[in-house]
Amino acid sequence: MGIGRNSIVCHPVLVILSFITLHPCIARLIIIRDPATVISSGGVFKLGFFSPSKSSNRYVGIWYNKIPEETVVWVANRENPVSDSSGVVMIGDDGNLAVVDGRKRVMWTSNVTEIYYNTTVELLDSRNLVLQKDNSSGRYLWESFKYPSHALFLPTMMIGVNPKLGEKTQLTSWKSNSDPSIGDFSLELDPVSIPQVIIWNGSKSNWRSGPWNNQIFIGISDMYSTYLNGFTVSRDVDQKGSVYVTVDFANKSLVQGYFLNSTGTMIEKWWDDEKKEWIQSWLGPRTECDIYAPCGPFGICDTLSSPICLCFKGFEPKSVREWSTGNWSGGCVKRTQFQCEGNNTNGENQKEDGFMKLEKAKVPDFPNYMNTANVEEREQECLKNCSCVAYSYTNGIGCMIWNVNLLDMQKFSMGGVDLYIRVAHKEIDKKRDPRLLIIITVVIGVVGISIFGCLLWRRITKMRGKKMKYKGGLYFKRDKETSPDFSDSNMLGESPELPVFTIEKLAIATNNFTFDNKLGEGGFGSVYKGKFSDGQEIAVKRLSKSSGQGSVEFKNEVVVISKLQHRNLVRLIGCCIEGEEKMLIYEYMSNKSLDAFLFDPTKRALLDWRKRFQIIEGICRGTLYLHRDSRLRVIHRDLKASNILLDEELNPKISDFGMARIFGGNELQANTIRVVGTYGYMSPEYAMEGIFSEKSDVFSLGVLLLEIVSGKRNTSFYQPEQSLSLLGHAWKLWNEDYVQALIDPGLLEPCFQEEILRCIHVGLLCVQEFAKDRPIVSIILSMLTSEIAHLPTPKQPAFTERQIYSDSEPSEKSHRGCSINNVSITAIQGR
Incomplete structure (x- = not known):
């Protein structure tokens, strides 16, 4: 039940304070008089007047009722605050919801053009404030969800556009923390060609999500189809050409949402009821490369490169002088004209243009859709059009082409798609004898x-x-x-x-x-x-x-x-x-080794999940390079936390190659009578039979992965009741369907739980007893980044039970040269 204009109802949703007469024979119904508040029926949200920090102005807003930190999610009179505590919220004589100050001036109104004389207003537990004709109609005359301020929450709240009707729903930032009036930044869904989310700084793009592929926005490197808190883009929801984006949270018990702050950053946050604070779980833009087009036309931004801006092969800086000073806005230009562009008589330039691939790319802005699935057709269609400069293909979208300057390209370390950039034939690598x-x-x-x-x-x-x-x-x-x-x-x-x-x-x-x-x-x-x-x-x-x-x-x-x-x-x-x-x-590595952080109760807190996943991915990429991509094929034989060094930004670097073995081109495994390495990380076939291969490194990698997720050292993990190693403990939890108990308590952020569980699953696949069952490192990377969505069920790991030795008691195989983790050179804490 709502509150009607012609009757007084005692209702738990909104409390009627009084009637006042503002004009002869015309009465208005007061809903709230400052400083009173009203609470939604489930007690989730509160409506009332508030003053931002460092401000005495009064605004009507909605905020969480049960969270001690006042977090405002919607503001009515953003541009017209009440200067004192005389304000009221009322239903006017035209049936509109209005904010009025002490001098009877209307500071804000719902501005419904049709006049109704029996309207009600209700604050829902979804934090939607609605105005309706009566309680039984079910049709809202006005709702706050259609006029959001700076926060995006439930699936029922939409950010979108209807090009036919010229309607747009967008988020707008506050000017500052003390001023909720409309700021410089806005977030909206760009429906042109392929939908994407854009944050604007005034009339200029500040950040964009990249195109929507029916599962994710492919311009966000750490967004996966397995995201717990996923977005959905819906078309024609009202049969009028509308396109909307909504967000759905898998864990309905958590208080969470997205906030556009006054600096133009979109932040995902969730409320930690134990710590009594908001926890930030994602933000964008996050790096200098995330800002829109920092490297100009045809420039590629890579945060791992120095400088961060690069020109693609076949291109060069438009202004070398500006480029050398760190001003990359002029971008890059191609060195050689396309075959179709000039009257070239040189035979090399008469040859057909080609394409070179940029892997793991954030595709440029302004893509167009091309209806073809065949690879050859994509290239040929692009080559037929002299203005076509690039194309890309991704599942869920199909083929995208670009007929304009390539803007806002980025090279990711994970995620992204393959982008094929057109270059003159002269720039393509020749096949040599x-x-x-x-x-x-x-x-x-x-x-x-x-x-x-x-x-x-x-x-x-x-x-x-x-x-x-x-x-x-x-x-x-x-x-x-x-x-x-x-x-x-x-x-x-x-x-x-x-x-x-x-x-x-x-x-x-x-x-x-x-x-x-x-x-x-x-x-x-x-x-x-x-x-x-x-x-x-x-x-x-x-x-x-x-x-x-x-x-x-x-x-x-x-x-x-x-x-x-x-x-x-x-x-x-x-x-x-x-x-x-x-x-x-x-x-020299200033942050010493991974074990100095991972197994230290104080320093461990510095390794949040994003940082740990970055470390896992870096170790895998380094190992993949050793196994497959370097000019030597190397088996490390002693991968462990103390052999992973961390640079200033906590990026991992594999060290200590004293025990490494170079393999020949056709060599798959080798045998030795001198087993070297560290117990706890050694595969069973290597520790017991001296057989080593890529799969023995994979076993060590799996142990490392489980240590990173759990924050526990395998070589010192002990359960006296069951004599379980860390691997045995993980396997026991897996069989009990309670594997989340393995996760380091400092990583219990719901938005990452599915990704963490996937890492545990991959870790268990790596430590399976038989080498043939373990995946190779390239497959491990695909599993971790969800390129392989469905993972096989792991078999029982090796060493699931262990015999515990004292520090002074030698291993029965000590004569074979195995190092103990805390006495080996590989345990050095820093380089």
Whole structure:
């Protein structure tokens, strides 16, 4: 029941305060007199007057009733506040809902043009304020959902447009936290061609979601079809050409929604009733690349690149001078005209244009739909049109083409789609004769080795002339007779690109390897922080003379890592070999290793789920590079949390390649009688039979994944009642259909729960007992990013039960060279 104009009803939804006469013979019904409030029937929302922080103005708004922090979700008189506490909310003589101040001025009205004399108003538990003709009609004359302010909530609330009628429903930001009047930013659904959400800064685009593919907005890299809180785009819901976007929350018990703030950022938040605070779970724009078109036409933005703006192959900066100063707004231009554009007589330019692929892309703005599914047809249709500059295909949309400058392109680290950009034939990589490549490679190799041999001989001769001796931790000149023997330098083999440093230079850099510069210590020696004279920070891994890592492991690490380059692998800067001294010099990682964060009760809080997923993905990409994408095929054999280093932004880098093994092109697995690695991360076939392959690294990866999700270390996890390892505990919870109990309590954000559960599922697939059952790393990545939607059921992991040893009790297989996690060089805390 609502409140009628011609009758007084005692109703729990709205409380009638009084009648007043504002004009002779015309009475108006007062709904609220400031500071009174009314509450929805279920007690969820409250309607009343409020004043924003640092403001004395009074506004009529709706906010949560049961949340102690006043969070306003709708404002009526945004542009006309009441200056004092004399305001009232009433039903006027024309049946409209109105806000009136003490001087009888109408500050806001629902402005329904048809006049009704028996209207009622009701605040629903959906926080929709509705005006209707009577309680039984079911038709709203006016509703606040049709006139939102800055918040988007339930499926019944729509943001959309009707081009035929010229109607638009949009969110508009506040001017500031203390001023709810309409600000500079607005959010709306752009229905042109393919729907997408756009945040405007005045008349300029500030951020866009990318096109809708019937499941997700493909321009949001971390949005998946499995999102718990999914959007839906509906067409022609009123049979008048309307297009609307709504949001639906899977967990109906949570208070959550999207808010457009005064700086133009769309924030997803949910209320944590235990902490009594709003928790931010997503925002956009989030990075500099998310802002609309920071790199101009044909420019590609990549947050992992420096600088962040790049020109695609075949394009160059429009203004090199502006580009070099960090002003990328001019964008890029193509170096060579398309075949159809000019009167070129050059034979190369007469050849047909082609396309080059940009993977994991946020597609440009202004796409057009092309009705074709065949790959060849897409290319040919685009080539027929000289203005066509790119095309892309994605499920749910089909083929998109672009006939305008490519604006707002972005390179994602995950998500996105493949974008094919048109380039002149001249810019396309030519196929070269493989025999010529072999000849060139051999010649370059021979020349390089010869030059390196000469340089190394000169360096050895020079170093032999230096008179050095070691005394009391300091280095002094010494007689020629006792100079160090550099004959070990040949152990570098074929690593001519790796610099060799003198021990003197490293002693200066590390302040003579003092304890204050020591980062950590393990079974293979110590790691020290150092700084060269040019300011470059380094980490020096100094092998102890009694180390189990001898010349073989040292040479192995030097050879392997010097030939590998990937953003998720630690970079080896150089090495030092003098007499019995063997040292490796790495880039310094300020945040030390993953275990220093993951298993520390304080630091663990810094790793929210987004950061942990970024770490998981980075480790997988680094491992995929080792297994399939590098010029060497490498099995790491000791993947664990202490061997994952973190840079300043907590990006992961795989380290410690002393135990790595290079595989030949056709080699699938190998066998060894010398098992190396760390118990708890070693696959059963490797620990027990010495057989290792890509799948043994996959097993270690699965253990790491479960550790990252749970925040518990596998090698120290113990349930005395059942003697379960972490793997056994996870398997037990899986069979009990209670696997969410494995999740680190600090990650219990409902919006990420499905993604976290997927990671546990993938982790269990990785640690299955038999190697043939485990997925390869490329499949693991597809599973994690939901490119593979349906995952197989995991089989029982290896080592689901364990025998617990004391720290001092040796393993029965200790003679095979296995390292214990806390005494291995791989446990060093920082580099």
